Amino acid sequence: MAMKLYMFQVAPNPTKVRLYIAEKAALGVRLPVEQISVDIPGGETRTDAFLAMNPHGTVPVLEMADGRHLTESLAIIEYLEEQYPQPSLLGDSAEDRALARALERYVDAQVLMPIARAVHATRSPLGLPANPEVAADANARAQEGLAYLDGLLDDGRAYLGGARPSVADCTLAAALQFGRFGRFDYLDAGAAVAQWHARYSARAEIAGILVM
Numbered sequence: 001m002a003m004k005l006y007m008f009q010v011a012p013n014p015t016k017v018r019l020y021i022a023e024k025a026a027l028g029v030r031l032p033v034e035q036i037s038v039d040i041p042g043g044e045t046r047t048d049a050f051l052a053m054n055p056h057g058t059v060p061v062l063e064m065a066d067g068r069h070l071t072e073s074l075a076i077i078e079y080l081e082e083q084y085p086q087p088s089l090l091g092d093s094a095e096d097r098a099l100a101r102a103l104e105r106y107v108d109a110q111v112l113m114p115i116a117r118a119v120h121a122t123r124s125p126l127g128l129p130a131n132p133e134v135a136a137d138a139n140a141r142a143q144e145g146l147a148y149l150d151g152l153l154d155d156g157r158a159y160l161g162g163a164r165p166s167v168a169d170c171t172l173a174a175a176l177q178f179g180r181f182g183r184f185d186y187l188d189a190g191a192a193v194a195q196w197h198a199r200y201s202a203r204a205e206i207a208g209i210l211v212m
Helices: 012-026 048-053 073-083 094-120 132-153 167-181 191-201
Strands: 003-007 033-037 061-063 069-071
Touching: 003 012, 012 033, 012 073, 012 094, 012 167, 048 061, 061 073, 069 073, 073 167, 094 132, 094 167, 132 167, 132 191, 167 191
Parallel strands: 003 033
Antiparallel strands: 003 061, 061 069
């Protein structure tokens, strides 16, 4: 029985999971996950049927093979990684996995979350009111996080964690796409981040996921 991933096209957390699934496919592992688009602006996440899957009314939601539902993007990724551990997008040793998780959490907390806050205070797909002061503060935090990543990439590595993509790259790409949805361009944060973005987004493996 295939699993089902409930997602919204430009929302960053579902996009992170979708990029992870695409990266696994690029490594030769096609995960049995059907992707189902949810109409957030139309109120689908507030229906009784959706709230029965996730009482918080957020995406992504993974319907597992046994019918239970799993929320939170990183929990979904780690569940899928445990089900299909090789080739790994978290690393093959305890040390590599710890470093990969730490890097992903940094990108999530210091880049994705501030960008999401800025977008929701500017052009929220949830219909939240605009708040220029909140947006400005969040943008400043995102720029600080991206400046750190620019320094990390400045040593010539191809991806955030080294020679091949990891979950951290999925998170960063999802964050920057949501920023573009909100009409923010964060690629002036540094040349290395801009080069990373051009390299990552041009890959055939993720065609159709990064749409903005």
